[in-house]
Amino acid sequence: MIDLQIIPFAIISIIMIGSSIMVVKSKEVVHSAFHCVIAMMSAAGFYVLLSAQFVAVVQILVYVGAIGVMILFAVMLTTRNQEVE
Amino acid sequence: MAIIEIYDLIMHYLVIIFATNDFAPWIRGVLGGLVIGAVFGGALVMVYLERKFLGDMQSRIGPNRVGGRFGVLQLIADAIKLFTKEDIIPAKADKWLFIGAPIVALTSGFLMVAVIPFDLLVIKGNEYAVAVSRMDISILYLEAVSGLAIFATFMAGWGSSSKYAVLAAFRNVAKMIGYEIPLGITVISVAVMAHSLDIVEIVEAQSSIWFIIAQPLGFVVFFIALLADVGRIPFDQTEAEEELVAGWATEYSGMRWGLAFFAEYLHAVVGSFIVTLIFLGGWNGLPIVGNLYIPGIFWVIAKTIMVMMLFIWIRAALPRYRIDQVIDIGWKVLIPLALLNLVWSTIIGLLWA
């Protein structure tokens, strides 16, 4: 089973690392926020792989559902440079 | 009698295929596509019912051309139309968010479908739930996954880069966060009485008394919060056409709009399923049928259609709230009521246990 689990682990890891990098790299604040959400969701995937399904669901409920929304709120509340028309 | 024996036999083999071998989860996952298709079909049925019954309630005719007098094929015609329409992404739109929004909305709907049980089979003393996946915490999982739909609307609104859409996206986020909480509290109230977070066990706990009778207040709160969650009248401020044109879907056209639209109906259908399962007794039949054996799946679907009709009826009967009133109701009315219901259900649950 361990051999097989390495595959999803690798996939989720790649997603998580990639999106984490994008959180920092991305120019748009909104994109950063969504990449952050993706990273937190992949963390939920790790919990599933560890058979901690309650923690996984809680991760989605709290981090994605609540903290993610709070980040979105923060994005909506910040000033952005007005585009030059 | 023979029919029931054949039915049992079929179920026996299905259980062998789907539940008792090493590759069962994979088979269920792949064949779960069929379930998605079925629920998608349910969404189509809901669209059709909505158009037809709304027409009846508003003394109109509704669809009546394609597919005979009742226009049953109207939706097929609509689908063909959507497929052949041009796909337009506005130049100013944020392309990734714009494309991603229907995907997130649909994925969230699909994930909810995964844990919905349709029946409970007892074969050779073992219980098998007719569901793609059975978890111990399925109701919590549903809560969590349905929350993802917030992102879909936000992505659509923000990505469109249209003022109406942005306003709608903001309204949607503000509304959803107010209604997730009463939704969660009522779900907990149900779980308190069933002592479990598993939907299958919640339904089984209703074999003697449906939770709508045990906690009518909870049902009302849950239903209202669900209406807000799936964004139907009187809580469809995000698509309030008179001020925001089409809300977050303003810039969507053709099939891309169709996907977003279907995702919304998918959520409504799944919501109806959840109401059926946690309040209306799921596959527990009404005693009126006597000894006649009716498969549980029939009950689930029949009750779900009743709930969908209730949605349609409410849409025909009520005007729309204003956004500040919606948020007021969520925080100041529904949350206290939901907490009250939690106390009530805890007491009842204790007496019951």
Place this chain on the structure above:
Amino acid sequence: MGDEKIDKTIMIELSNTFKDAVSDVDVPSPNRAVARIDPGKVKEIMQFLLDNGFDHLSCVSGVDYPPDKMEVVYHVTSYSAPLVITLKASLPRDDPNIDSLCGIYWNANWYERETYELYGIKFNDCPYMKVLLLIEEMEGEWPLRKDYAGYPDLT
């Protein structure tokens, strides 16, 4: 409502108060009264009417009398009496301008803007003198003047 005092006597009061500014007072029917006013005194006269219960400016219209005259016609009435007072102010056609009533009757604004764009009558101190109904490029054509050439005469 039902203010009994508001009747034709206002015309006598009006001509008494503004002896040199109001002329040609005529009362053709119980509900109508007509007078000609001096364009320079329009603000004072309107203020007087407003103070005497004529609280509703019904309409402001322009009339063109080529070759040398233009008129601004005010219809003033009251929310409590059926009397409509028609006041006419004659203006020279080459430079028509008159004081704006926006400070006295709020709703004079759009009527004055409309009269301006159609006749070219300037209303001094009007806060937002700009075309209302026409497209902005048409400003300066004054289409309702009798000598406007842009309108095809089809009959």
Place this chain on the structure above:
Amino acid sequence: MTHEATQITSPTKPSEILLHLGPQHPLQPGPFLLDLKIEGETIREAELKIGYIHKGMEKVFEDRTYLQILPLTDRICYLASNSNNDVYCRGVEELLGIEPTERAKYLRVLTNELCRLQSHLLGIGEYATDVGFLTMFIYMVREREGVVSLLEAITGSRLNHNYARFGGVANDLPPGYKEMALKTLGELKKQVKSHDEMLSSDSIYLRRTKGVGVLTAKEAGELGVAGPPLRAAGVEYDLRRMEPYLVYDDLDFKVITQTDGDVFSRVKVRLLEILESIYIIEQCLDQMPSGPYKQDVTPYITRPKPGEVYARIEDPRGEMGMYIISDGSDKPYRFRIRGPAFATAQALPPLLVGGYVADVAAIAASMDSCTSEVDR
């Protein structure tokens, strides 16, 4: 309420944006542009820009004979075409110095009130959609069909009636009209009462309308509005009572007023006026004298004496006035249309300021402005 809000300034704060509602927006019965400066959901400034369907009617009328103008008056506002015919004919009659026959007066009152019925019914329906109540819209349109059929039976047309004539009307009532009308109107009365009950008891509807877009009597006077928005504020201003024309003097009716001046009151005034109009029509049908419905010699070619007239009438939307100057020729020298919707539209932006974006549609529809007439 600021009375200076005629011009919108460009946004200064980063939280403010300029939102265009129009010229093609679902809230509108016709094209106009409503510019809003909003902060979040709150409207800070509003400006209404009109003229998208400007037809230049006043210019056109100066170039048509008096009879040619008559059908064109229908097009000022398609919902009040009968009232427009009527006010125009009254103006020309006054210029000509003739009076319509007694029966024609009753027929004109009858059609005017039917016209008011259908306009109010559609107005309430449009309003109901604007608070998301589509069902009520369809119901109202359903009831309106009956009224429009009644008009069609008299005038032969469903929308642009062109019914009044100088000194009379175009044709008499069809046989059996009274029974047909009483049946339809009896049904309508029942339906309107039930709709009124529905609208007055629906808690969501009450929350959307009570205290929204308040126009007090003083403000309404200052903004120069007339008609239902003014009566909803408690001012008993109705030209049918104030300056009785045609046979309104002989008819018994109440001037409907409400006290609050909010959106709810405006719609309520219209609902109650529908009932009152039905009552007037019933009286008309009862009291209508026999006799000719038009003058023996209808003055088709009209050359009124030089002079001027300001005729006005209580339109479904307020005071409809026409100022006609005759120079003795067969065409009017100057034709001025003072529409009620123009005055109401002007008063709209100050009402919106400080409110919510979500209430724009409700307030605009409750004022029941008609773009066709605003632009003329």
Place this chain on the structure above:
Amino acid sequence: MAEIIDNFIPVAIFIVFGLVIPLAIMFIVKQISPRSKNPIKFTTYESGSVPTGSANMMFNVEYYAYAILFVLFDVELLFLYPWVTVYVNDSVTTPGFTTGFSILAMVLFMIVVLLGLVYEWKKGVLEWVR
């Protein structure tokens, strides 16, 4: 252990479905639908007017209170979820003790949460900012 992962295998497959189905549909649409190059078609809709300014506006910072409240309540809900499955648990030697204790604990917890809600209500945090 493996059973729990088994339950999530269909979920993972469904995620793949969710990603693939819309893209497949949009691919089909791309094949059969017409294309146009008119730039006006790709402008943002603003009821026929030319859009002015950026659409991505800023909202009042007061709304952030809702977001924070939401997080608080969401976390509070999480304490309830495990509690519901175990609160009736009389396996201890003194029957009723554990149940009573868990109920009391939750009552105290809820009182604190309710006090918070009432406090925010009174403070006017729940008022929609004009």
